[in-house]
Amino acid sequence: MALTAGDVLDRIKKNLGVPWQVNTTRDTYKAGGPDTVVTGVATTVMSTFDQVRRAHADGLNFILTHETTYWNDRDLLDGLADDPVYKAKSEFCAKNNIVIHRFHDNLHAMRPDFTFQALMRVTGWTQYESPAGSRRFTLPETTLGALAADIAKRLGSKALRVVGDPAAKVSKAQMGVGYGMPRAAGDVDVVMSGEAQETDGAVDNTEYVLDAAALGVAKGQIILGHAISEEPGMEDCAEWLRGFITEVPVKLVRAGEPYWPG
Numbered sequence: 001m002a003l004t005a006g007d008v009l010d011r012i013k014k015n016l017g018v019p020w021q022v023n024t025t026r027d028t029y030k031a032g033g034p035d036t037v038v039t040g041v042a043t044t045v046m047s048t049f050d051q052v053r054r055a056h057a058d059g060l061n062f063i064l065t066h067e068t069t070y071w072n073d074r075d076l077l078d079g080l081a082d083d084p085v086y087k088a089k090s091e092f093c094a095k096n097n098i099v100i101h102r103f104h105d106n107l108h109a110m111r112p113d114f115t116f117q118a119l120m121r122v123t124g125w126t127q128y129e130s131p132a133g134s135r136r137f138t139l140p141e142t143t144l145g146a147l148a149a150d151i152a153k154r155l156g157s158k159a160l161r162v163v164g165d166p167a168a169k170v171s172k173a174q175m176g177v178g179y180g181m182p183r184a185a186g187d188v189d190v191v192m193s194g195e196a197q198e199t200d201g202a203v204d205n206t207e208y209v210l211d212a213a214a215l216g217v218a219k220g221q222i223i224l225g226h227a228i229s230e231e232p233g234m235e236d237c238a239e240w241l242r243g244f245i246t247e248v249p250v251k252l253v254r255a256g257e258p259y260w261p262g
Helices: 005-015 049-057 084-095 105-109 114-123 144-155 205-214 226-241
Strands: 029-031 041-044 062-065 099-102 136-143 161-163 169-175 190-193 220-223 250-252
Touching: 005 099, 029 084, 041 049, 041 226, 049 062, 049 084, 062 226, 105 114, 114 144, 114 169, 114 226, 136 144, 144 161, 144 169, 144 190, 144 220, 161 205, 205 220, 226 250
Parallel strands: 041 062, 041 250, 062 099, 169 190, 190 220
Antiparallel strands: 029 099, 136 169, 161 220
């Protein structure tokens, strides 16, 4: 029997390890539906048109995306009916039998969470986590500048941002992914995540780190970019899917870094 999008989703739910969150507004179909026959599965951190087009070129018509398809958290279509970008993207999906389903809340509910495990793996931090599962790390002492350069090289980033004195000695680190920037105050030298609000937030890390640097206190903040921080998790997600989706190809369609230095 042909494998359908609904079959793929059922297997994901069966292998998730935690109950599927049925009330989430995120993890739903964004294009196509459960009856579509699947020719291949693509995982990606964001389902931009380029990602959709590249998946289609590789014969992958079920796209499991971590982030949004239509540019807002619920993928609401209010005001988009006549938008040329929306029309071109949605029409391409319909014409080419593309199914897009988001995999966000339920992925983060998994234990372990692929996004953290994969980012630790790619940065080389796994062995330094203490205690296990805390997402806090005791790294070999280095400078903030050297640490940021090493991370940029490992992630292939050309637009990574760093706050703090590059010569500051750091070893105690805490990691987040996506929007989850840890607090720089307290018993930590450097915090790292995908992105963060600069001011007027619950915790203004950027200003705190600048003040610390001015006072000679070793503190740093590394801002990776949202997609860069979570893309390794979707690579591990593809590997996980291959364990129970064997009838069709499963492949990461890499988004890479959306930013470039001006």
